[in-house]
Amino acid sequence: MPSSAARLVATLVACWAALLSSAQAAPWSPLPVGTDVAVRTAAGRVLHGRIDARSDEQTLWLVAEAAGIAITSTTPASEVIEVTAAERVALAPLWSEVAETTPPAPSAASPALPDRVVVRSLEVAAGVANWDADPQIDGLELCLSPRGEHGEAIGIGGIVRVELHVETGGKWPSNRRFAIAERWQVEVAAEEFGPDGAVVRLPFERLQPELRSEFPPLGVLQVRYLVPGEGVVDATISDLPLAPPSFNRDRSELLTGSRRLPGETRPTRQ
Structure with missing residues (x-):
């Protein structure tokens, strides 16, 4: 009888371990x-x-x-x-394979295009934005504009990787450092580019810049654009404003310890 009870306990333990392992599986x-x-x-x-x-x-x-x-x-x-x-x-490839047959001669109305697109640099601009019903800042809007060999704008698809660095640490300067607060990766299609580039929305998942007062409301935005067949181009915005100055938020923090204004709801992040 004791051996039967021991086998029953061992069986239950094994089943529990299997269920626990299954629950934790990715x-x-x-x-x-x-x-x-x-x-x-x-x-x-x-x-x-x-x-x-x-x-x-x-x-x-x-x-x-x-x-x-x-x-x-x-x-x-x-x-x-x-x-x-x-x-x-x-x-999508950057250019189609050259057909074995002889291509038709370009007409006067359609000038010949170069065999391939060459991306030499990347111009970026960014700013905070609000795109839902609550009043808080929801994230960044990033404008991408790849540039060609002569500085001309090129609408070419790829993948943009972005990191936002903000100052963190204690009150002592020796403890201050820049750390990654947000990170994004977005696919951009060639059709999304207009005359001024392509606009990409980068929603904040953790950062609430309007509630930060212990550090300057500035961030460092590092942008990398990966273009299939061409390689990688980088750009950096070294002083990106993350929140406008607010005298009333400063007064609220001084008087109540909170930077939220009366009646202000918490952000509804998706």
Whole structure:
């Protein structure tokens, strides 16, 4: 009888451990390495790529390839809502393969285009924006404008990676440093570019700049644009205003300890 009870206890413990292990498994765990997937994140974005062998239960690694460039991205398990198998999504090539047949001669109304697009630099502009019903700042609007060999604007698709650095630390200057407060990655299609570039929305997930008073309301924005077949161009905004000056918020913090104004609701972040 004691041995039967011991076997029963051991069986229950094994079942509990299996259930616990299953509950802690990442959404992508059932899928083998190399599977093409679509990933829906807590921020509402959908990422496409191939599961990389470096993925574990804490971090999902995706790899996408286009025109000989392998683009890698990482997403923490806490930000992943759903992972499903999907067909491989190929980024559009920069130029079509040259046909073996002789192309028609360009007419006077249609001047000949260059064989390829050359991206030499990147111009960016950014500012805070509010795009929902509450009064708080929701994020940044970033304007991208890739430039060609002679400084001309080029509307070419790619992937933009952005990091926002803000000052953190204690009251002593020796403890101050710049740390990453927000990070984004967004695919930009060639059709999104107009005469002044493409505008990309970058929603804040953690930062509430209007409630920060211990540091200057400025950030450093580092932007990297990956163009398949061309490489990478970088740009930096070293002094990006994150919140306008507010005498009343300063007075509210002095009198009540809070920078929220009377009747102001908390932000509704998606």
